[in-house]
Amino acid sequence: MLPPTHKALVQEVYAEPLVVKEIATPQPDPGSVVIKIIAVPIISYAREVYNGNRKYSYPTPLVVGTSAIGRVAAVGVDTVKLKEGDLVYTDCVVRGRDDEEAIILTGLADGSTDGSRKLFAQAWKDSTCAEYARVPLENTFALDEARLCGSPDTGGLGYSREQLCWILQALVPYGGLRSIDLQAGETILIAPSTGGFGSAAVVVALAMGARVVAAGRNAEALAKTKALNDRVETVQITGDVEEEVAAIKKAARGNIDAFLDISPPEAQHSTHLKAGIMSLRQAGRVSLMGGLLEDVPFPHRFIMRRNITLKGQWMYSREEILAFLRLVTSGVLNFRDIVKVQGKFALEAWGKAFDVAWESGRLGELVVLTP
């Protein structure tokens, strides 16, 4: 039985502070399920999104949130497999069922088309930073709880439920790495590699069988990344393209096969983008996942002569979520000893959670809200 009301973290007015409110509990309708939220990951720059600095577009009032770990609390008439009590991962990338151009991130971004804005405002405005959330059925994936959270003594992988929130962190770069068809044995440059999504990219690329050249500015964070695996080499972003190209090629023992850029807006003028491209082999591939807000110049002649592919990528597909969950459930990608929950916060402590997330956001550092 769902309670008539529940607590939710709401932004009443765009860029204004959030408030915890008691709101009506949603009922599942066709195409949705209602889940009881266990934990929601807080991305390192959540503060910058909800204070308006990043200029993300969404309507208010809004129940904020993103992907989450929860338990199925009530199912709709067209739910055939999920059942009450199942542990699930629900994903924030919602697509228009009748419009492939309509893509939104629940609780975060209403996309860039009339259809996406309609989808957000009319169907999925209430996200997961709440005790209960109504989420799209096709976005909600049953997790093998005994395998993932069971004790290693009985064949489990020993994750805590909160740790599983890192799936969001890793799925983003997985989408980029899949989009350029990263192969086992290839060498990929990841830059910058010391932030939340960047460091997750290193872990994921290793699980996909690649050698990684991890670039960044922070020597201490790079040293921790290097310690992950002997297939990781690190390179300092120095601000000098030629110096960086030489260092990347030295670390890669030749040209790199592929390059994942996952820059934040602050890296708009960073040299690593050009250095990464100029280090590619013939027919090398680039995944552009960074959140740069302005145009960037490209070494056009180099790209043309070398048959380089530049591939933009926003998030990932449903099929990639399923493939990624197989990587985790099989144990091929094991992040249990890499990811540490830095802080678990109640909805009321959202401000503290955002601050800790902003100060964290390094390799394996995870901050969650536990409504």
Ligand SMILES: NC(=O)c1ccc[n+]([C@@H]2O[C@H](COP(=O)([O-])OP(=O)(O)OC[C@H]3O[C@@H](n4cnc5c(N)ncnc54)[C@H](OP(=O)(O)O)[C@@H]3O)[C@@H](O)[C@H]2O)c1
């Ligand atoms: N395409 C997509 O689907 C998608 C999805 C999610 C996020 N994103 C984008 O990915 C970005 C990065 O995510 P994140 O979690 O790694 O961010 P983060 O935790 O904020 O980390 C920022 C990273 O950028 C580096 N950096 C900051 N300023 C720099 C500069 N001026 N020059 C070079 N490097 C700089 C930081 O390096 P230091 O360690 O040296 O500070 C750190 O590695 C986000 O800001 C977002 O825009 C894209």
